[in-house]
Amino acid sequence: MSAAPAAPRPASADPADRNLDLLLVAPRARTGWRVVPARILAMCVVELQKLRHDRTELYTRAVQPALWLLIYGETFTRIRAIPTGGIPYLDYLAPGIIAQSAMFIAIFYGIMIIWERDSGILIKLLVTPTPRAALVTGKAFAAGVKSLIQAVVVVVIAALLGVALTWNPLRLLGVAAVVLLGSAFFSCLSMTIAGIVLTRDRLMGIGQAITMPLFFGSNALYPVSVMPGWLRAVSGINPLSYEVDALRGLLIGTPAHLGMDFGVLAIAAALGITAASSLLSRLAR
Amino acid sequence: MSDVEPMAEALVCRGLAYSFGETKAVDGLDLTVAAGEVFGLLGPNGAGKTTAIRCITTLLPVPAGMVRVFGHDPARERMAVRRLLGYVPQQLSADASLTGRENVALFARVFDVSRRERAERVAQALEAVDLTEAADRMAGTYSGGMIRRLELAQALVSAPRLLMLDEPTIGLDPIARTSVWDHINAVRAATGMTVLVTTHYMDEADQYCDHVGLMHRGRIRALGTPQELKSDLRERRGGTAAPTLEDVFRDVAGSGLDAQGGEFRDVRRTRRTASRVS
Numbered sequence: 001m002s003a004a005p006a007a008p009r010p011a012s013a014d015p016a017d018r019n020l021d022l023l024l025v026a027p028r029a030r031t032g033w034r035v036v037p038a039r040i041l042a043m044c045v046v047e048l049q050k051l052r053h054d055r056t057e058l059y060t061r062a063v064q065p066a067l068w069l070l071i072y073g074e075t076f077t078r079i080r081a082i083p084t085g086g087i088p089y090l091d092y093l094a095p096g097i098i099a100q101s102a103m104f105i106a107i108f109y110g111i112m113i114i115w116e117r118d119s120g121i122l123i124k125l126l127v128t129p130t131p132r133a134a135l136v137t138g139k140a141f142a143a144g145v146k147s148l149i150q151a152v153v154v155v156v157i158a159a160l161l162g163v164a165l166t167w168n169p170l171r172l173l174g175v176a177a178v179v180l181l182g183s184a185f186f187s188c189l190s191m192t193i194a195g196i197v198l199t200r201d202r203l204m205g206i207g208q209a210i211t212m213p214l215f216f217g218s219n220a221l222y223p224v225s226v227m228p229g230w231l232r233a234v235s236g237i238n239p240l241s242y243e244v245d246a247l248r249g250l251l252i253g254t255p256a257h258l259g260m261d262f263g264v265l266a267i268a269a270a271l272g273i274t275a276a277s278s279l280l281s282r283l284a285r
Numbered sequence: 286m287s288d289v290e291p292m293a294e295a296l297v298c299r300g301l302a303y304s305f306g307e308t309k310a311v312d313g314l315d316l317t318v319a320a321g322e323v324f325g326l327l328g329p330n331g332a333g334k335t336t337a338i339r340c341i342t343t344l345l346p347v348p349a350g351m352v353r354v355f356g357h358d359p360a361r362e363r364m365a366v367r368r369l370l371g372y373v374p375q376q377l378s379a380d381a382s383l384t385g386r387e388n389v390a391l392f393a394r395v396f397d398v399s400r401r402e403r404a405e406r407v408a409q410a411l412e413a414v415d416l417t418e419a420a421d422r423m424a425g426t427y428s429g430g431m432i433r434r435l436e437l438a439q440a441l442v443s444a445p446r447l448l449m450l451d452e453p454t455i456g457l458d459p460i461a462r463t464s465v466w467d468h469i470n471a472v473r474a475a476t477g478m479t480v481l482v483t484t485h486y487m488d489e490a491d492q493y494c495d496h497v498g499l500m501h502r503g504r505i506r507a508l509g510t511p512q513e514l515k516s517d518l519r520e521r522r523g524g525t526a527a528p529t530l531e532d533v534f535r536d537v538a539g540s541g542l543d544a545q546g547g548e549f550r551d552v553r554r555t556r557r558t559a560s561r562v563s
């Protein structure tokens with residue numbers, strides 16, 4: 001067959017006058033452990049690019065945490081109904097709200113994978129040399145990056161409201177790690193559910209249904225000590241509680257169980273990644 | 286035809302079968318695509334073309350021994366097969382919230398293009414499909430034809446040896462269709478890659494494909510060059526009028542909507558595909 005078909009666009013597709021030499025050689029494949037960090041980076045870059053094109057989400061998502069701090073936080077600071085161990089309630093609340101808004105973003109980000117499937121983006125990524133687990137890990141960290149940016153916004157709001165936060169860089173690094181791990185878990189949780197229910201309507205419903213219990217069934221708003229026994233049990237298996245505990249310890253300096261918190265979050269993230277990657281191929285069918 | 290690769294067969298399917306529950310979507314598909322050619326997989330709605338492509342591209346799991354891509358079995362060497370493939374799915378699949386260039390760069394990244402040559406490679410892929418000028422616009426503002434060309438660039442950036450195009454011209458106007466084919470052919474001439482393409486447009490298959498396979502109910506029912514298929518039918522009919530490839534298609538697939546293929550669901554899916562990316 002001839003290379004130049006009889007077509008009414010003579011100038012457009014003549015290969016001779018353009019340089020395509022790079023498209024003749026396949027790129028050298030990364031192997032072994034290098035694959036996962038490379039895919040994580042690729043997914044995070046995409047998220048940052050999207051954020052650069054459209055920052056509205058960043059602003060609209062700042063409204064809710066601001067209202068929580070401003071209205072709920074200020075009110076309960078005044079009425080002193082919740083035992084916080086001597087610190088102002090607003091200070092007590094701020095790490096909880098950081099964790100909450102990061103969790104909302106991560107859960108919603110995981111839900112987006114259904115959109116990506118319906119729009120063909122996911123299918124194409126699944127045909128690239130990216131193991132399922134690397135793709136899920138990449139997505140989990142991309143969710144983490146998004147949450148992290150949100151966390152910075154909430155930290156700034158809290159600081160403006162006069163919350164006494166730490167500015168110790170090491171502690172802030174710890175905060176970033178906690179938010180990243182927590183978001184990795186929550187995004188994988190919703191990707192796992194996506195792999196089970198497979199349609200956006202069902203997933204949206206479930207997404208709505210799990211965020212509130214996760215939030216209220218944690219120590220984000222009140223200490224575990226005021227909870228009834230059954231809620232205490234829920235809080236004990238809720239990764240959000242460990243995230244909040246660590247954030248409070250790092251940012252406000254309340255007594256925390258950092259080793260335990262990091263351990264639980266890391267294990268939860270690893271389990272989430274495993275579960276989501278084993279269900280991911282269901283989304284390809 | 287351009288230079289034949291050292292390995293003569295780009296793709297071999299032997300008894301390829303895949304079922305969705307009771308539906309035998311692909312049912313004993315035998316197919317050989319020679320390296321360097323453009324092979325057209327034709328067939329009515331629901332024939333199993335997309336399912337076959339998804340088996341070859343490792344999206345659907347198939348047992349070992351059914352498929353070989355340049356000698357590699359997708360069941361055993363999934364990553365090796367994926368590195369050889371460029372894939373454009375039936376539905377429009379660019380990310381509307383990224384620019385054209387970012388869309389292509391993502392695929393350069395996930396195919397391990399080194400940072401040193403990434404920008405240049407992405408630029409060449411965009412140049413190959415004439416999107417250099419529109420490269421920094423959001424893909425959401427592209428027309429259907431531009432999106433198809435962008436997807437082509439995404440597939441090309443990793444220098445695949447087998448390009449799998451599932452209905453690349455669906456929903457496009459005649460000029461955009463010609464343009465997509467021009468670019469496919471130009472790239473093939475420049476790189477010598479093999480192309481497997483599905484289409485509903487018989488005139489396209491006739492004009493652009495070296496070989497075509499007519500698929501119906503999960504199996505190849507007729508195979509050859511467009512010329513061979515047409516003269517075959519002419520001999521069988523014994524008439525003097527020269528049949529078109531469309532006559533061959535009708536002969537194989539039966540006239541009108543078939544009881545099994547072309548269900549409402551299939552047509553609806555095709556329609557949805559034809560609409561723009563959101």
Ligand SMILES: Nc1ncnc2c1ncn2[C@@H]1O[C@H](COP(=O)(O)OP(=O)(O)OP(=O)(O)O)[C@@H](O)[C@H]1O
Nearest residue numbers: 285305308310329330331332333334335336551555
């Ligand atoms: N995800 C799925 N679940 C269940 N059945 C499916 C699925 N995908 C395809 N099928 C069925 O498998 C058969 C083959 O479908 P396929 O999409 O491969 O056909 P096609 O030849 O690509 O059709 P079209 O020309 O409409 O794209 C059809 O009967 C279809 O209904």
Ligand SMILES: [Mg+2]
Nearest residue numbers: 334335336375
């Ligand atoms: Mg199809």
